Amino acid sequence: MKIRLKLTLWFTVLVALIVGMGALWGWLGFRASVYFQAEQELQDKQQEVQLFIDTVSQEFQNKGLLFDLRENAHNLEQIFANDQTSRYDNIFIQITDTQSHVISRSSNLGKLVLPIHPREDGKEYHSLVLQPEAEKSISILYASSPILVQGKERGSLQLGLSMVKSEGFLKQMLLFEAMGLFFSIALSMLLGQILAQRALAPMLQITEQVQQMAGQELFKPLDTSDLNPDEIGVLAETFNGLMRRIASVFEAQQHFLSDASHEFKTPLTAIRGHAQLLRKRGATHPEILAKSSETIIRESKRLSRLVNDLLLLARLEGHAERMEHVRIEILIEEIFEDLSPLHPQLELEISDPPLVILANPDSLRRIILNLLDNAFKATPDGKVLLSCKRLENQAELIVADTGLGIAAEHLPHLFERFYRVDSDRNRSSGGSGIGLALVYEIVKLHQGHISVQSQPGQGSVFQLHFPLV
Structure with a gap:
């Protein structure tokens, strides 16, 4: 009906x-x-x-x-x-x-x-x-x-x-009232048709526009200039907002697929090229055998890390992680003890303990290690600081370095997937291009906030804030 x-x-x-x-x-x-x-x-x-x-x-x-x-x-x-x-x-x-x-x-x-x-x-x-x-x-x-x-x-x-x-x-009075009721019903049906047609006219207009969109531009917004600011007008604006969001997600997905295919293509091309070289000359040239084998192993590891990072990113977007009370100062002390023998430039500062937050300890450790790994790569000579302190009702975690720094035009895109400040340097160092995207998603999952300040030649400062328990 x-x-x-x-x-x-x-x-x-x-x-x-x-x-x-x-x-x-x-x-x-x-x-x-x-x-x-x-x-x-x-x-x-x-x-x-x-x-x-x-x-x-x-x-x-x-x-x-x-x-x-x-x-x-x-x-x-x-x-x-x-x-x-x-x-x-x-x-x-x-x-x-x-x-x-x-x-x-x-x-x-x-x-x-x-x-x-x-x-x-x-x-x-x-x-x-x-x-x-x-x-x-x-x-x-x-x-x-x-x-x-x-x-x-x-x-x-x-x-x-x-x-x-x-x-x-x-x-007689009852008969006249019955006749009046009959005419009232007939008149109300006529008026109901007219009122329903006028009330549904904007819906018909929206339906026609949506049908035109199906055969033409998919994400074209509805024309709401002729609609009143009533429930139907609000519905049309909500639909436009939804279409803009879908278009944004679709565009991001297209970029993601394009970048992911490119990232997969690079190590696969290297593996295939060195495998062909080994088949032709590996048996008679030991130096080619050693070099190509090393390249295949390195690119395979890089490909494995890329796949694992993508799977983790997909899991973070679709599911909530198991949370527990974590003392963040104890966690960074453990990380400092593990890394300081290998990276003597690493320094540690802790203020206002205890700092208890609700977090997944494995994910929290992963983002700290990820930020420190980037800091070590960007700071061949200099210092890297890992610190935490209380900031009102939040715990502030800082990873700072005195390394190469990042230009201002790169900062807004820093947490996008597969975005690289220096593509050649990152690929040569084995980066997948989605490390900071993982950091951003994990911080967001913990109801936290991340920001970055950087100057080329002076280093970078990553600040993470988590609500205290």
Whole structure:
């Protein structure tokens, strides 16, 4: 089912529910008002009858006579016969004695008989009844109340109001409301179609642009100039941001594949060339055998390191490492003890111990060794400093050297994969070109930050910051 049709149906159902419930609530309220007014009419008539009886019985008593309900019943009927204020066409009267025998009834009752209910403690009873008249039935609202003469019950009065016209009006009102509901549903469906079409117009525009992108430029951004800054506009901008990110990742992947293929090609070419040389002249020339064998072994090791570095880099990007509490000053002391015999230019400085961080000790050792290895290669003569100290709520690790230094234009690209400041020097020294990229990924994985400062001929300073535990 299309979204436009769904929106139209939802809008139609919502309008139908609101209009239908409103109409039903209004009809029920009006019906309750009609019956409430009818009950008030009955109560007023009952009070009027009782007042008449009290007045007449008092007159009889003053004359020394006894008021007889049976003889004066016709006078009660005259009260209603002369009433011109009632809103109802038919008021039915029925008078019974204490034995529930009918002693008087209005002529308009015809064959109708008002029910006689037993009374409890003088309570009044109201109900809606259907009474047969020939083959018809009519709605009557009636009430039964005791007739009191000088405080004693002498009979009962049953009053009824015909509700035929009221019921007919209520039925017509219900019919008109049903017709209004039908037209409201039809109108809401038409309006729903128009509103859904206008609301989804930006989505259709975006869909057309995406379909055009599939056959033309893949990463072309959507044109959002005609879109309002609403949810759809935000969606389009989010889509553009996602496409820019995908384009950036795609471009980086293309560069990575190009650089990786080049890096693999160099040692493989050397291995293949020396292998062919060995096959032709290795058996008769011992010096060629020794030199080519050494080259093949060296390039094989370089190729192995490159593969291992790439696998590690892929693993770091896809998985979190196991972390534990590591005292960084103890770790660099161990590294210093291992390397200082081979590199006497290495110096160590430790301040504010203990410095505990959450890290993977193997990965942390790897990035320190990587930075130190680069520092040793760049500093044939000079000093290399390894230090750590507390900096507010962080541990600062520094690897500094007084070697060749790095030009300013290379610094922004220093942590990119396969980026080399000096390609010839790095290849001759066995570098893979992704060592600093590994350092950057490992530091980022540890919620840390790395920065570098360098001046050509004055050396470089790598600063690493990790949050303290």
